[in-house]
Amino acid sequence: MRLDLLSRLNAERAARRAAILVTDVEAGEQRLVLEAEVGSDPLAQELQGALRQGKSGFIERDGRRYFLTVQAPPVKVIVIGAVHISQALAPMAKGLDLDVTIIDPRTAFATPERFPDVAVVAEWPDAVLPDIGIDRYTALVALTHDPKIDDPALTAALRSDSFYIGALGSRKTHERRVQRLTASGFTEADIARIHAPIGLDIGAVSPAEIALSILAEIVASLRKERRRLT
Known part of the structure; x- marks a missing residue:
């Protein structure tokens, strides 16, 4: 060459x-x-x-x-929340050659013991996301149910070219989330980028099933994004 x-x-x-x-x-x-x-x-x-x-x-x-x-850049999946769904999602994502990072300021949950062989950052999302970076080959998944943790991450993702943004929660939870993001200046079109309720509708119940539905939606969005880009 x-x-x-x-x-x-x-x-x-x-x-x-x-x-x-x-x-x-x-x-x-x-x-x-x-x-x-x-x-x-x-x-x-x-x-x-x-x-x-x-x-x-x-x-x-x-x-x-x-x-x-x-x-092609390796696809990054940034997971906000060191929760049970994240524990199931991380090894599945590794099998799909996705680069996973878990972010959660709650040090009791964000530990290497709970997430072996995965990058775990026990910090607030708004403090570390600028360094980690969110681009068009990055998916962000918010799973904590805590607006203090999820909202700053969603805000960063909405201001980026992230190809996938997802947030856990019921429709009522998302309605309140929409109200908060709207008050922060985001438009209806901006907020429509968030997949909520998160994941493909496969009737998922267990953490592992929910993780599967999330990853399926991420892969579907990735392939659609690459079609759009080309």
Whole structure:
């Protein structure tokens, strides 16, 4: 790979932006297609498919063979609340190659013992989210039921490009949440980004079932977002 292509690829990786390295297998020629350029590329359809799947592989077009090296940022799932649902969600998310961080200022709950092999931050969300960062490859899940903890996190997510925002709670709980967020200056369209009640409607009852429904909704939103982006 040419040094200039490698440098640009590394820059996109550092900025958490997707890119695809296109290699003409026979000619050995390479070019880098940035995420924002995919739709206007001669191989747009093939590149869009590769980006949606997030997988590298061979394609053929007009008798020529290409290898598409897909570089997509790892998807982050920020979970607000070290609760039972979070304990079930974390290992499931790991199986889906999702990068999970648990945030909860309640030190009795946010412990490594309860969340092995997961990043646990025992701090208030508004104190740590600026450093952790929320971008278009980040999902935020609010699970504490405590407005003092959930609302600052939801506020940060609504001000970001987060592809998924979800909040646990009944419809009445969400109505009160909407009132608080509206009073904070968010519009109806802003607040409509929040999936509440959270998760796909599969009739989930147990923490593990609720975690499953949340992850299913996150994956569905991720695939839809990648279709929209391309």
